[in-house]
Amino acid sequence: MTTTLANPGAQKMSGNEIVSLSRKHTLYEWSAQSKVDPIPVASAKGIYFYTPEGKRFIDFNSQLMSVNIGHGDERVINAISDQAATLAYANPFMATEARARLGAKLAEITPGDIDTFFFTNGGADANENAIKLARFSTGRHKILARYRSYHGATAGAISLTGDPRRWAAEPGIPGVVHLLDPYHGIERGWESAESSLARIEETIQLEGPQTIAAFILEPVTGTNGVLIPPDGYLEGVRRLCDKYGILMIADEVMSGFGRTGEWFACDHWKIVPDLLCMAKGLTSSYLPLGAVGMRHHVAQHFQDKVFYGGLTYNSHPMGCAAALATIRVYEEDRLIENARKMGAVLSELLAGLQAKHLSVGAVRSIGLFGIVELIRSRKTKQPMAPFNGTSEEMTALGRFFREQGLYTFVRWNTFFTNPPLCITEQQLREAFAIIDRGLEITDKAVTD
Numbered sequence: 001m002t003t004t005l006a007n008p009g010a011q012k013m014s015g016n017e018i019v020s021l022s023r024k025h026t027l028y029e030w031s032a033q034s035k036v037d038p039i040p041v042a043s044a045k046g047i048y049f050y051t052p053e054g055k056r057f058i059d060f061n062s063q064l065m066s067v068n069i070g071h072g073d074e075r076v077i078n079a080i081s082d083q084a085a086t087l088a089y090a091n092p093f094m095a096t097e098a099r100a101r102l103g104a105k106l107a108e109i110t111p112g113d114i115d116t117f118f119f120t121n122g123g124a125d126a127n128e129n130a131i132k133l134a135r136f137s138t139g140r141h142k143i144l145a146r147y148r149s150y151h152g153a154t155a156g157a158i159s160l161t162g163d164p165r166r167w168a169a170e171p172g173i174p175g176v177v178h179l180l181d182p183y184h185g186i187e188r189g190w191e192s193a194e195s196s197l198a199r200i201e202e203t204i205q206l207e208g209p210q211t212i213a214a215f216i217l218e219p220v221t222g223t224n225g226v227l228i229p230p231d232g233y234l235e236g237v238r239r240l241c242d243k244y245g246i247l248m249i250a251d252e253v254m255s256g257f258g259r260t261g262e263w264f265a266c267d268h269w270k271i272v273p274d275l276l277c278m279a280k281g282l283t284s285s286y287l288p289l290g291a292v293g294m295r296h297h298v299a300q301h302f303q304d305k306v307f308y309g310g311l312t313y314n315s316h317p318m319g320c321a322a323a324l325a326t327i328r329v330y331e332e333d334r335l336i337e338n339a340r341k342m343g344a345v346l347s348e349l350l351a352g353l354q355a356k357h358l359s360v361g362a363v364r365s366i367g368l369f370g371i372v373e374l375i376r377s378r379k380t381k382q383p384m385a386p387f388n389g390t391s392e393e394m395t396a397l398g399r400f401f402r403e404q405g406l407y408t409f410v411r412w413n414t415f416f417t418n419p420p421l422c423i424t425e426q427q428l429r430e431a432f433a434i435i436d437r438g439l440e441i442t443d444k445a446v447t448d
């Protein structure tokens with residue numbers, strides 16, 4: 001069967017054909033295969049993507065909070081194709097211009113004296129290598145991580161992960177100690193920075209500071225709730241790490257590259273982590289690439305000690321060329337400034353939803369990183385879906401968004417508002433008009 005396409009070119013299959021063949025022969029992640037219902041995607045431009053039949057979606061999650069510059073930017077596409085034509089691959093023992101330039105550029109935009117980078121395939125292996133760097137350079141083995149976190153799906157990264165995606169992978173790698181976050185869910189809310197830090201320090205003392213190599217955390221937590229730390233918290237973590245000789249690893253895989261309105265979320269609090277992990281926005285997902293950046297004192301350790309780590313695609317020239325072109329787009333189009341400006345509009349629109357809709361229990365945003373938490377009781381703040389679960393109403397809301405051409409993540413009792421950073425005010429309002437109508441569904445479930 002053939003279908004006339006809205007966007008002729010590469011696509012020859014219908015949406016249904018793509019979905020059924022993908023489901024038959026490929027495994028979908030984090031899902032029972034009989035339950036998956038993927039959207040067939042044929043093309044994308046700016047903040048929109050399209051099915052083969054031409055249905056348009058507003059990409060209100062930048063795919064996986066990662067296509068930060070927006071879809072289909074020709075500057076990046078051309079840089080990739082030029083690199084492919086010149087030198088598609090060189091092994092990691094070589095030196096290439098793309099690698100050289102990207103290392104130097106990242107040293108410029110990352111905080112403090114972070115000036116050396118190890119390139120990976122994505123976020124999880126950036127975190128894997130951050131653990132190695134921390135363990136090798138401190139000679140200690142334990143890693144502190146938080147419960148409300150996601151750090152990736154490879155063996156080490158999933159062990160660091162605090163959320164329920166970790167459970168099926170247990171027992172994971174040894175030496176990971178999980179800590180509570182300052183946020184305790186919609187019903188219990190936030191703890192002060194001081195009390196949360198006191199709890200962390202107590203754990204450090206109980207575990208033995210001399211055994212702890214690093215504390216990894218998302219400076220602004222991503223899928224576990226766009227959790228923006230109270231002022232003083234990250235500064236306090238930095239102080240505790242310094243006090244006990246523990247390296248601070250910032251996992252900025254999701255929060256980096258302008259998502260929060262700064263290059264890196266750490267910049268809001270002027271924190272310089274010892275290790276900084278990135279991926280996603282680094283290339284805006286045009287090609288897979290991650291990196292772990294390290295401060296001078298960490299890099300120094302490996303001047304005369306071997307770094308026992310490697311990947312066939314380490315410093316892949318096409319990935320590096322895509323990243324360089326992507327960074328240029330952030331700069332040329334002032335996308336980080338736009339994230340700040342549009343972030344102010346986003347936060348107003350979110351506040352408007354909260355004022356109007358009974359089911360909106362909390363809204364949070366920083367830059368263009370936003371979330372809505374839904375509740376079924378104003379009195380108790382009982383979430384619209386339980387922890388790690390779903391509900392009829394959340395499923396119906398997700399279905400409504402999809403029918404209306406709004407793509408975003410609906411998870412547990414929350415949904416995300418994370419558009420590409422090139423979004424305009426009018427486009428933001430267009431998306432919020434859909435959300436506003438959708439919330440009538442969840443409002444009906446509010447009992448008191």
Ligand SMILES: Cc1ncc(COP(=O)(O)O)c(C=O)c1O
Binds near residue numbers: 218222252
């Ligand atoms: C904070 C954070 N760290 C790590 C990862 C893992 O990155 P990847 O899926 O590229 O391995 C993710 C992915 O969503 C993430 O959000």
